[in-house]
Amino acid sequence: MALTTFDGLGRTAAMFLVMSLGLASPALAAPETYGFDKDHTEVRFSWDHLGMSRQSGRFHGVEGTVMFDAEKPETSTIDVRIPMSSLATGIPALDDVLLRKPDYINAEVHPVITFKSSEVVVTTARTANVSGDLTFNGVTKPVTLSVVWNFSGEHPLAKVNPTYAGVYGSGFSARTQILRSEFNITRSIPLISDEIRITIEAELHRK
Numbered sequence: 191m192a193l194t195t196f197d198g199l200g201r202t203a204a205m206f207l208v209m210s211l212g213l214a215s216p217a218l219a220a221p222e223t224y225g226f227d228k229d230h231t232e233v234r235f236s237w238d239h240l241g242m243s244r245q246s247g248r249f250h251g252v253e254g255t256v257m258f259d260a261e262k263p264e265t266s267t268i269d270v271r272i273p274m275s276s277l278a279t280g281i282p283a284l285d286d287v288l289l290r291k292p293d294y295i296n297a298e299v300h301p302v303i304t305f306k307s308s309e310v311v312v313t314t315a316r317t318a319n320v321s322g323d324l325t326f327n328g329v330t331k332p333v334t335l336s337v338v339w340n341f342s343g344e345h346p347l348a349k350v351n352p353t354y355a356g357v358y359g360s361g362f363s364a365r366t367q368i369l370r371s372e373f374n375i376t377r378s379i380p381l382i383s384d385e386i387r388i389t390i391e392a393e394l395h396r397k
Contacts, residue, residue: 221258222258224394224396224397225394226253226394227359231252238382238383248277249278252392253272255268256268258360268305270304274302293375294375296327305324307320317338319336320334322335328374331368335390337362338364339360341360341361344357360393364390369385370386
């Protein structure tokens with residue numbers, strides 16, 4: 191009887207252990223690798239124009255990899271590349287000046303902007319400060335992005351568009367601010383502001 195009771199307790203304990211491990215498995219999951227949905231990702235920048243208005247432009251064609259761990263966001267990493275050729279202000283003549291004048295952006299010499307994260311500090315369940323190195327116009331400076339985690343799950347379009355069937359997506363918004371003079375872009379300061387505000391809207395697909 192004692193052996194039977196012991197065996198029963200052993201089986202019960204084993205089942206409990208398996209169930210516990212099963213419930214805990216999401217916390218043990220490895221970070222997931224994401225790539226950018228280029229059609230739904232943009233980096234927008236804005237500046238003060240003569241004190242009269244705030245003008246803006248944007249970059250498309252964002253490339254790179256995000257390693258995102260929803261259970262442990264502080265272990266996540268970001269490695270981004272933005273081609274200067276994707277710059278667009280809506281004014282072709284201004285785009286040409288910005289990309290080809292040495293005292294603005296020397297895009298022929300420095301054709302890519304990069305950002306590589308170094309630290310993620312979680313601030314709430316859905317927000318974090320992501321610090322890293324921004325390399326722009328041949329200069330590397332530390333910046334911090336204020337990031338909001340908007341969504342993770344089956345792509346919302348999967349229910350109506352078979353193209354997205356089986357696609358797992360995540361979405362983020364972010365913002366930061368830089369001084370363009372720190373990246374050797376000094377022309378027209380202070381008539382055109384030194385301070386540049388940057389906002390990012392990114393949709394990503396799990397690889």
